[in-house]
Amino acid sequence: MTSIGAAAAAGEISDADFDRFRSMFYRKTGIYFEDSKRYFVDKRLKERMKQTGHTLFKSYFTFMRFQASGDELQSLVNAMTVNETYFFREDYQFETMCRHLMDELDDMRPAGEDLRIWSVPSSTGEEPYSIAIYLLEYWKGLEHRDVEIVSSDIDTSVLEHAKRGIYSKRSVQNIPLTMRQRYFTQHGNEFHLCSDIKDSVTLCLANILGAEVPGRFRSFDLIYCRNLLIYFDDDSRRRAAQVLYDALKPGGYIFLGHSESMSRICSLFKVKKFGDVIVYQKPTNEGAFR
Amino acid sequence: MKTIMIVDDANTVRTYHRMIVASAQRQVEEAENGVEALEKAMGKQIDLFMVDVNMPKMDGYRLCQEIRRDDALNQVPIIMISTESQAGDATKAFDCGANFYMTKPVDGTTLNDMVSLMLGEE
Amino acid sequence: MGLRKSRGESAAQADRRQSSRDLTSLIDDLQNEAADVRRWAARDLSNNLEARRALLDRIDVEHEPMVLEALFSAIEDMCDEEVAGEVLIKLKSEDAQVRNGAIELLQNKPVLFASHVNELLNDEDSDVRIFAVDVIGAIRHPDAALWLHDVVLNDKNINVVGTAIDKLSEIGNSETLDVLEKVSARFSNEAYIQFAIQCVRHAVAGDEI
Numbered sequence: 001m002t003s004i005g006a007a008a009a010a011g012e013i014s015d016a017d018f019d020r021f022r023s024m025f026y027r028k029t030g031i032y033f034e035d036s037k038r039y040f041v042d043k044r045l046k047e048r049m050k051q052t053g054h055t056l057f058k059s060y061f062t063f064m065r066f067q068a069s070g071d072e073l074q075s076l077v078n079a080m081t082v083n084e085t086y087f088f089r090e091d092y093q094f095e096t097m098c099r100h101l102m103d104e105l106d107d108m109r110p111a112g113e114d115l116r117i118w119s120v121p122s123s124t125g126e127e128p129y130s131i132a133i134y135l136l137e138y139w140k141g142l143e144h145r146d147v148e149i150v151s152s153d154i155d156t157s158v159l160e161h162a163k164r165g166i167y168s169k170r171s172v173q174n175i176p177l178t179m180r181q182r183y184f185t186q187h188g189n190e191f192h193l194c195s196d197i198k199d200s201v202t203l204c205l206a207n208i209l210g211a212e213v214p215g216r217f218r219s220f221d222l223i224y225c226r227n228l229l230i231y232f233d234d235d236s237r238r239r240a241a242q243v244l245y246d247a248l249k250p251g252g253y254i255f256l257g258h259s260e261s262m263s264r265i266c267s268l269f270k271v272k273k274f275g276d277v278i279v280y281q282k283p284t285n286e287g288a289f290r
Numbered sequence: 291m292k293t294i295m296i297v298d299d300a301n302t303v304r305t306y307h308r309m310i311v312a313s314a315q316r317q318v319e320e321a322e323n324g325v326e327a328l329e330k331a332m333g334k335q336i337d338l339f340m341v342d343v344n345m346p347k348m349d350g351y352r353l354c355q356e357i358r359r360d361d362a363l364n365q366v367p368i369i370m371i372s373t374e375s376q377a378g379d380a381t382k383a384f385d386c387g388a389n390f391y392m393t394k395p396v397d398g399t400t401l402n403d404m405v406s407l408m409l410g411e412e
Numbered sequence: 413m414g415l416r417k418s419r420g421e422s423a424a425q426a427d428r429r430q431s432s433r434d435l436t437s438l439i440d441d442l443q444n445e446a447a448d449v450r451r452w453a454a455r456d457l458s459n460n461l462e463a464r465r466a467l468l469d470r471i472d473v474e475h476e477p478m479v480l481e482a483l484f485s486a487i488e489d490m491c492d493e494e495v496a497g498e499v500l501i502k503l504k505s506e507d508a509q510v511r512n513g514a515i516e517l518l519q520n521k522p523v524l525f526a527s528h529v530n531e532l533l534n535d536e537d538s539d540v541r542i543f544a545v546d547v548i549g550a551i552r553h554p555d556a557a558l559w560l561h562d563v564v565l566n567d568k569n570i571n572v573v574g575t576a577i578d579k580l581s582e583i584g585n586s587e588t589l590d591v592l593e594k595v596s597a598r599f600s601n602e603a604y605i606q607f608a609i610q611c612v613r614h615a616v617a618g619d620e621i
Contacts, residue, residue, distance in 0.1 A: 242482065264322070271328060302612075303574070303579065353475075373542060396604075398603065
């Protein structure tokens with residue numbers, strides 16, 4: 001009691017507080033924080049406490065759990081999941097694509113048919129362009145199979161950025177030097193993506209929950225939908241999963257972000273594992289879109 | 291070391307069943323529904339499933355069927371634990387591939403004996 | 413061969429499906445033997461008031477999970493008092509997927525659910541009462557803890573009470589601890605209930621220190 005009281009008085013977060021928060025956050029979002037993330041979690045919790053005018057964790061936690069709108073929980077999700085986008089982020093998924101999925105899809109589809117990839121959200125373009133670079137560098141199947149990459153976002157300003165294809169040093173730092181020299185030209189602190197890569201990605205404006213999307217975005221073989229669903233509430237997440245399901249051809253795959261799982265959203269996909277990498281597959285025993 | 295996967299959407303039920311069955315020779319994995327159970331079981335050695343019936347996303351009956359269809363899991367024994375006690379529920383559980391059926395709340399000794407039997411413990 | 417050049421916005425294709433998308437054809441398609449045709453019919457009938465009856469009827473005979481998900485999504489945005497009444501009946505379905513669809517739909521309609529909560533919590537089928545408790549645990553409603561207190565104090569079925577106690581570990585408040593004292597006495601010989609109450613005390617008391 002003394003230690004908890006002392007911690008509370010200092011506006012600190014006790015071990016028990018952390019456990020309670022971790023357990024609640026996991027139930028609500030499916031995101032679990034290991035003990036090693038304690039500093040990261042505490043820092044963001046304290047920022048939210050400050051923003052919302054709570055000096056004690058107890059009162060903040062109660063406020064957040066019982067707020068009818070759920071806005072504070074959403075702000076917390078945003079704070080806990082904020083991630084800068086950059087080239088080759090979570091590159092183990094691109095590796096899995098090139099080592100396993102593309103060959104399997106290539107075998108599955110008739111000769112002459114394009115393989116189609118949808119990257120959503122495009123954000124400022126790092127993800128779809130990383131997919132293009134990875135395929136050119138690591139997938140030999142491009143010698144006999146065309147691949148179309150479509151990428152969409154709800155935000156016109158990030159789409160404009162993506163179309164310009166100009167990036168900071170920080171954004172391209174994970175790309176090996178030889179590849180960076182092959183696909184970018186450096187102008188001072190800026191890295192300009194070459195037009196061949198820019199031209200290989202179709203960028204378009206779309207809201208994944210918009211009424212027109214199920215009709216327009218379809219017949220994809222592979223979808224990247226990383227770190228998007230965590231920003232939705234349960235209902236929107238379920239609706240988005242339906243859209244993604246309908247957008248895939250039978251046998252097609254979907255990648256989610258590393259902290260996301262379909263298991264709390266939708267039971268229609270079959271889970272597959274390649275090493276430690278989890279991918280969700282639309283079952284093959286169903287007919288195509290008509 | 292044997293691994294038991296407890297599948298139930300109620301946190302307190304999972305914790306209670308874990309307390310009953312965990313031992314120095316048994317480790318426990320938990321999942322909140324059938325989909326999560328299949329995801330967590332992938333690539334792991336699971337020796338026994340303890341499965342609730344009514345769960346969101348994928349219920350226990352469907353999970354049993356999926357386990358029996360899965361090449362890596364189809365030999366793993368399943369204990370189904372249900373709140374339902376009408377005649378016919380047990381039959382449905384067995385039809386779906388369960389090896390044993392119990393109703394909630396479980397008796398700790400009975401559950402533990404059954405787990406020992408299923409795991410082939412001395 | 414290689415990466416296709418961008419086709420501009422046209423890559424997101426125009427809707428060019430082969431089958432007709434008018435109301436009558438789509439309602440017919442709900443009976444089609446191909447599951448994907450039934451799913452697309454349900455998707456395209458979403459929010460179409462004239463198709464509401466056909467969608468609700470199809471839920472009762474549909475067994476394909478992918479079609480059932482689409483059927484429930486389709487009626488969600490036109491779920492008024494009349495539809496809610498039918499959804500409540502589906503909580504008694506033999507098919508777990510139908511029950512889950514109904515539960516998820518009610519979770520997204522807290523106001524409609526609230527107007528039926530007493531009826532559900534007094535249903536003679538203990539499983540229906542458990543499903544109602546599941547919904548209460550998932551919705552953000554100011555009376556949620558109050559409803560659960562009522563369940564744990566009055567329901568005679570141990571599994572209904574157990575489920576309600578489990579939910580109180582997440583949404584319990586300062587009154588919960590006093591309520592649980594009485595529940596503990598009601599089920600003094602039931603090991604699971606005693607254990608669950610301990611879990612809630614830990615979770616709720618932590619808030620109150």
